Amino acid sequence: MRQFLAFSKKEFHESAATFRLYILLGLFVMFGMMSPLLAKLTPEIIKSLGDTGMMISVHEPTSLDAWAQFFHNVGQMGMLVLIIVFCGTMSNELSKGTLVNLLTKGMKRHTVIASKMFASSVLWTFAYLLCFGAGFAYTAYFWDIGELPHALLAFAAPWLFGELLLATHVFGGTLFGNIYGSLLSCIGAVILMNLLSILPGASKYNPVTLSGGTLPLLSGAGKPSDFIPAVLICAAAVVLLTAGSIVMFNRKKM
Amino acid sequence: MLNELGQYLPFLIPIAVIQLALTVAAVIHILRHDTYRFGNRALWLVVSICVNVIGPILYFSIGKGED
Numbered sequence: 001m002r003q004f005l006a007f008s009k010k011e012f013h014e015s016a017a018t019f020r021l022y023i024l025l026g027l028f029v030m031f032g033m034m035s036p037l038l039a040k041l042t043p044e045i046i047k048s049l050g051d052t053g054m055m056i057s058v059h060e061p062t063s064l065d066a067w068a069q070f071f072h073n074v075g076q077m078g079m080l081v082l083i084i085v086f087c088g089t090m091s092n093e094l095s096k097g098t099l100v101n102l103l104t105k106g107m108k109r110h111t112v113i114a115s116k117m118f119a120s121s122v123l124w125t126f127a128y129l130l131c132f133g134a135g136f137a138y139t140a141y142f143w144d145i146g147e148l149p150h151a152l153l154a155f156a157a158p159w160l161f162g163e164l165l166l167a168t169h170v171f172g173g174t175l176f177g178n179i180y181g182s183l184l185s186c187i188g189a190v191i192l193m194n195l196l197s198i199l200p201g202a203s204k205y206n207p208v209t210l211s212g213g214t215l216p217l218l219s220g221a222g223k224p225s226d227f228i229p230a231v232l233i234c235a236a237a238v239v240l241l242t243a244g245s246i247v248m249f250n251r252k253k254m
Numbered sequence: 255m256l257n258e259l260g261q262y263l264p265f266l267i268p269i270a271v272i273q274l275a276l277t278v279a280a281v282i283h284i285l286r287h288d289t290y291r292f293g294n295r296a297l298w299l300v301v302s303i304c305v306n307v308i309g310p311i312l313y314f315s316i317g318k319g320e321d
Contacts, residue, residue: 019314023276027307030272037265077307084311138265179291179316 003111011119020085021123027081028127032134035070036142063143068215070135074158075212082124082162083186089116090173091182100254110246113170117242120166128159150224154217157210157227160234164207167241174245174252207234277302280310289319
């Protein structure tokens with residue numbers, strides 16, 4: 001436990017020193033603020049084009065439009081930022097050999113993986129909460145929030161998908177031992193999941209649905225049972241990837 | 255149109271500040287350091303300035319060399 005806490009503390013210091021902390025928090029606050037604003041401004045921008053003689057019908061934006069923008073921003077730009085920012089978590093240590101000293105001094109290998117996952121998860125959770133908080137505050141300022149059915153599931157889904165990306169980074173980083181392997185395995189996994197979502201009926205089980213696809217829950221068009229299988233598969237994948245990383249790291253020659 | 259935009263300024267300014275701060279931080283870091291994991295100073299300046307948001311974070315996570 002002491003090793004775990006010490007190593008996690010080192011991770012937090014490192015994320016501040018490499019600007020990862022500031023970039024992540026700043027950008028996610030920005031995504032949160034941008035969403036209601038974009039929803040509010042889009043009709044204005046289209047209206048200002050209206051002098052050209054085109055007939056464009058624009059409906060008055062609602063808080064649902066703001067949440068649609070929120071899921072769009074977080075699900076695409078947000079996940080891209082997450083992939084780039086966390087690509088060095090495991091791979092940098094392995095390619096630089098900075099873990100050798102710690103491991104020879106008796107640091108447990110599974111502690112390394114566990115605290116890497118823990119520290120990145122805490123950062124990501126905090127960033128996502130800030131993003132949601134900013135989005136919620138601005139949406140409440142512009143509109144009446146009203147009722148949000150199944151809000152917990154709808155808003156926890158992108159967070160869970162982010163966790164999957166973090167676990168993939170740790171797995172890819174441990175497997176390949178360099179930053180490019182980590183990046184490629186994460187981007188490859190996202191591309192693969194997107195390709196799979198072309199199959200009819202697969203989206204119910206596909207974790208990629210969670211990154212930005214949960215708007216129907218809020219609008220009342222979807223039911224939780226449409227998303228539960230994807231949530232379970234995503235959670236299982238996070239656990240399996242983390243366990244896989246530990247097994248692989250135990251066998252790895254430093 | 256401008257008047258209408260004016261009322262959103264308190265919301266637009268923080269967003270612009272975050273984007274600008276990120277780009278400026280990356281540019282300053284690039285000019286102060288001359289070791290990069292790959293590429294050279296010109297490439298990273300172009301990427302950081304021209305590619306909004308993604309450019310600077312690419313530099314900080316995969317372009318930046320060791321101190």
